[in-house]
Amino acid sequence: MTLWFILGIMTAAALVAVIWPLARARELQSPASDLAVYRDQLEEVERDRADGRIDHDEFEAARVEVSRRLLGAAAAATVEAAPRSGRRIAALASAVVAVPLIAGSLYLVLGSPDLPGEPIASRGTGEGQPNSVAALIARIEAHLEAEPSDGRGWEVIAPVYMRLERYDDAVKARRNALNLLGATAQREVDLGEALAMAAGGVVTADSKAAFDHAAALDAENPKAMFYLGLAALQDGSAGEAARIWHNLIAKAPPNAPWLPVVREQLARIENPSAPPPPGPGPEDVAAVSQMPPEARNQFIRGMVERLASRLHEDGSDVEGWLRLLRAYMVMGERDKAKTAASEARGALAREPEKLKLLDEGIRDLHVAD
Amino acid sequence: MIAEVGHYALVLALALALIQSVVPLIGARARDGALMAVATPTALAQFAFVALSFVMLVSCYVGSDFSVRNVFENLHSAMPLIYKFTSTWGNHEGSMLLWVLILSLFGALVAVFAANIPDTLKATVLAVQAWIAATFYLFILTTSNPFLRLDPAPFEGRDLNPILQDLGLAIHPPLLYLGYVGFSISFSFAVAALIEGRIDAAWARRVRPWLLVAWMCLTAGISMGSYWAYYELGWGGWWFWDPVENASLMPWLVGTALLHSAVVMEKREALKIWNLLLAILTFSLSLIGTFLVRSGVLTSVHAFASDPLRGVFILAILVLFIGGGLGLFAWRAPLLRQGGLFAPVSREGALVLNNLFLTTACATVFVGTLYPLALEALTGEKISVGAPFFNTTFGPVFACLLVALPFGPLLSWKRGDLAGVAQRLAGAFLVALIGLAASFVLEGKPLLAPLGVGLALFVITGAVTDICERIGLLRTPLATVLRRAAGLPRSAWGTAFAHLGLGITLLGIVGETQWGAERIVSVKPGDKVAVRNYDVTFDRTFNRTGPNYTELAAAFTVRRHGEIVGVMEPSKRNFAARQMTTTESALMARGVSQLYLSLGEVNADGSVGIRLYYKPLVLLIWLGGVVMVLGGGLSLSDRRLRVGAPKPARAKAAVMVPAE
Structure with a gap:
């Protein structure tokens, strides 16, 4: 409301600038200043003559020339026709209508009057605030600079870098963590993922090597398998990719949250003409990863809400329920997860097989603790 | 809310500009x-309103309001405050807002200070000014709006290009814009004269202060920009003939021509049509310059794909104002009454010669800059027109101009005496010859250098001679000399200073390009590199942390003939948010010469690649620019430019004239 009030005052101020001169009766001024210019030139010529910079003939010639201009200007300086008030009223009326109309309609199209400003100081995450992300990162970075052999520290900061899209730093951090704390399948996978993100989503040779190491350490690691499949696909061997992913699905626990994604990718390879399945496709995921973090959170929240409302209508999809529970847990919303879990139990009460899967999932996700 | 108020203020400015362009x-x-x-x-x-709008955008930047898309794209919350401030115009949208801010500032200045201008002329000038303003507000609002919002607001911004995180950015674009936009006033005056069908000596006098302001700002802007490139880009070059630089040089050349021909117009009412043409061309080139600099006619050739609307709009603006201006000129100019006549050898003649040289020089730059662009746009073929082209075309033309330059101010109006002037310039010839011979003996090859020194000295002494002649130094008693010096119009001092500055700049250019020395080597700690009389020892490298970057600096000890004269610390800065590295060169001034050191590759074995330059007289290049601006300022302060700043007695007398 305050905004509209301010904008109104601004409009009024703009109108005053138009109305004020029109409302005052004002006569035309004669162009006296032309004369002043030529008088000044005459003075200059006389000064030059006095200083001996020009001789008498030159002085006379210049004086005649300037005087001629002076007379011409004087002749032109006659007062002109009387004003007509009808024209003024027309101008006044059209201005009073035009200014608010133009300004208002343009602003309504272009502006966002209902969005509040969000200067960083008002958001509790700004610089100078002790717990702002920037301050936390700075603290960890300073610590790591002093003590670069702290592998845990590198492991803590790596996901933050990933979230801030500072992939090169993430690669460095994950590589350090790997070297300092020793290789595990999980660390190799993390490194491979950072490398792939740093390369704009392409599984590069470096990145593939990391996933290979991970697979050597843990042949069942699903993320490594998934990325190796993706690498094969990027290398043009769809058959190899399909083999890896089939293998992955075969070994997967039935409630694995990533199963739909792999199935979807597989379906695309095996049936390229199939319509993209509902839900976010790879393009959407890529788009999400390009989003600024706040926008991404918003996007994800929106997806979760859509999923929740779909399950509310039709609760027979056990995989959907598990995805929803997992999303809530990841977002740190345990209460919603608990509510959703009991709702899911109710919806699946008459299908013991699905109920069993659900209960296993709830246990794995530690919803209850 | 701040952003919305700024947005609305800009919309209101558009509405007002539309009223102002019609009523x-x-x-x-x-x-x-x-x-x-x-x-x-x-x-x-x-x-x-535009000022309000600009202040609002600045406060969005300073407050790191990432709900504004433009802020999000160009700011990082950890940036030092001063760069948060300058980031406002470090991007296309913000810089266009700065552009219209300056445009409206000039409009307001005309409205306030032009009390002596006849009402019809003033109304027409301001209306034309409003056409330009309205077009640009519309351009900003529809294709380059800095006030568009993001919802939800992102939590951190993308940071400003590190190369632009420099104080140079705080001053350079505003100065350039003051120059570009300042020429809009002479454009408006020219268009108004064409519409009114009347142009006279008084017109030229009224345009001159605005021209001078624009010219001073542009001169300072170009000079600053060149110095900025010199220390920030790390290659030790101060002029690259790249399109962005040429874009600012072209309006300067034509604007300088206009400044001179306006004098002829004012004194003799000659060259009316030529003046109008130059005024239109100068602003046209300023417009091209504006778009070459940021959004780029250049980059917009490529940007057409990504943002076709903006590209089309820019083309439309150019066609509208350049085509419209020239069209109006073609239609109305023949109706103007011809002015005074003059002999070829006269002050007027010299100024016409100056105009010919300057416009020819501008044409060579224009061809060299736009031909490759046109070729690429039409055929896709990429050619690069570099320094050799400009040096062989622009160089000789400008050299001829400089040879003729000292003669101009000494010639008298209407009919001049060339032999007499040559005689009076004998001293300057002599100084130039001595300088030429001395530099040939002392420095020798390349032959171009002594010639350049001779020419520079000729221009400098010529400017001094002009003043000496006017005040009668050595010919008349000292008291008379002092009286004359005090009575000499400031514009005469201004002319001398501007010409002096040009000579100084030329001296710097000759020194830097012909006698400079460079060493590009890789050094290990303890290594010594010698250049001219200096040797530089590499001591060590160390890390430093800045507010939003970390840098690797290297310390070098500089000795002259074995004696320590100082320490130089060039560095490489790494900006995390954009993953970019910049090179910070170290500069050490020795008199007007400089040592210039910048870091190249830093190797794992502790050795670093360095570029070490000795740049004799290099500071004169920019010092000359400063002197030129000073000359402009002196000219501007001339009492005669302020005629009609209300002087009641005279004004009353003047009004009486028609009644007689």
Whole structure:
């Protein structure tokens, strides 16, 4: 409301600038200043003559020339026709209508009057605030600079870098963590993922090597398998990719949250003409990863809400329920997860097989603790 | 809310500009005082609203409001405050807002300070000014709007290009824009003269202060930009003939020509049509310069794919104002009455010669800059027109201009005496010859260098001779000399200083390009590199942390003939948010010469690649620019440019004239 009030005052101020001169009766001024210019030139010529910079003939010639201009200007300086008030009223009326109309309609199209400003100081995450992300990162970075052999520290900061899209730093951090704390399948996978993100989503040779190491350490690691499949696909061997992913699905626990994604990718390879399945496709995921973090959170929240409302209508999809529970847990919303879990139990009460899967999932996700 | 107020203020400015571009013009045609009077308050209000809009954008930047898309794209919350401030115009949208801010500022200044201008002329000028303003507001609002919002607001911004995180950015674009936009006033005056069908000596005098302001700002802007490139880019070059630089040089060349021909117009009422053409061309080139600099006619050739609307709009603006201006010129100029006549050898003749040289020089730059662009746009073929082309075309033309330059101010109006002037310049010839011979003996090859020194000294002494002649130094008693010096119009001092500055710049250019020395080597700690009389020892490298970057600096000890004269610390800065590295060169001034050191590759074995330059007289290049601006300032302060700043007695007398 305050905004509209301010904008109104601004409009009024703009109108005053138009109305004020029109409302005052004002006569035309004669162009006296032309004369002043030529008088000044005459003075200059006389000064030059006095200083001996020009001789008498030159002085006379210049004086005649300037005087001629002076007379011409004087002749032109006659007062002109009387004003007509009808024209003024027309101008006044059209201005009073035009200014608010133009300004208002343009602003309504272009502006966002209902969005509040969000200067960083008002958001509790700004610089100078002790717990702002920037301050936390700075603290960890300073610590790591002093003590670069702290592998845990590198492991803590790596996901933050990933979230801030500072992939090169993430690669460095994950590589350090790997070297300092020793290789595990999980660390190799993390490194491979950072490398792939740093390369704009392409599984590069470096990145593939990391996933290979991970697979050597843990042949069942699903993320490594998934990325190796993706690498094969990027290398043009769809058959190899399909083999890896089939293998992955075969070994997967039935409630694995990533199963739909792999199935979807597989379906695309095996049936390229199939319509993209509902839900976010790879393009959407890529788009999400390009989003600024706040926008991404918003996007994800929106997806979760859509999923929740779909399950509310039709609760027979056990995989959907598990995805929803997992999303809530990841977002740190345990209460919603608990509510959703009991709702899911109710919806699946008459299908013991699905109920069993659900209960296993709830246990794995530690919803209850 | 801040952003919304700024947004609305800009929209209101557009509405006011539309009123201002129509109502006063109708008033001027109908000779209705009230309608014409609308121009002044609307011009002032327009400025107030654009200023409000700009302040609002700045406070969004300073407050790191990432709900504004433009802020999100160009700011990082960890940036030092000063760069948060300058980031406002470090991007296309913000810089366009700065552009219209300056445009409306000039409009307001005309409205306030041009009290002596006849009402019809003033109303028409302000209306034309409003056409330009309205077009640009519309351009900004529809294709480059800095006030668009993001919802939800992102949590951190993308940071400003590190190369632009420099104090140079705080000053350089505003100065350039002051120059570009300042020429819009002479454009508006020219268009108004064409519409009114009347142009006279008084017109030229009224345009001159605006021209001078624009010219001074542009000179300072180009000079600053060149110095900025010199220390920031790390290659030790101060002029690269790249399109962005050429874009600012072209309006400068034509604007300089206009400044000179306007003098002829003012004194002799000659060259009327030529003046109008130059005024239109200068602003046209300024427009091209504006778009080459940021959004780029250049980059917009490529940007057409990504943002076709903006590209089309830019083309439309160029066609509208350049085509419209020239069209109006073709239609109305033949109706103007011819002015005074003059002999070829005269002050007027010299100024015409100056104009020919300057416009020819500008044409060579224009061809060299735009031909590759046109070729690429039409055929896709990429060619690069570099320094050799410009040096062989622009160089000789400008050299001829400089040879003729000292003669101009000494020639008298209407009919001049070339032999007499040559005689008076004998001293300058002599100094130039001595300088030429001395530098040939002392420095020898390349032959171009002594010639350049001779030419520079000729221009410098020529400027001094001009003043000496005017005040009668050595010919008349000292008291007379002092009286004359005090009585000499400031514009005469201004002319001398501007010419002096040009000579100084030339001296710097000759020194830097012909006698500079460079060493590009890889050094290990303890290694010594010698250049001219200096040797530089590499001591160590160390890390430093800045507010939003970390840098690897290297310390070097500089000795002259074995004696320590100082320490140089060039560095490489790494900006995390954009993953970019910049090179910070170290500069050490020795008199007007400089040592220049920048870091190249840093190797794992502790050795670093360095580029070490000795740049004799290099500071003169920019010092000359400063002197030129000073000359402009002196000229501007000339009493005669302020005629009609209300002087009641005279004004009353003047009004009486028609009654007699």
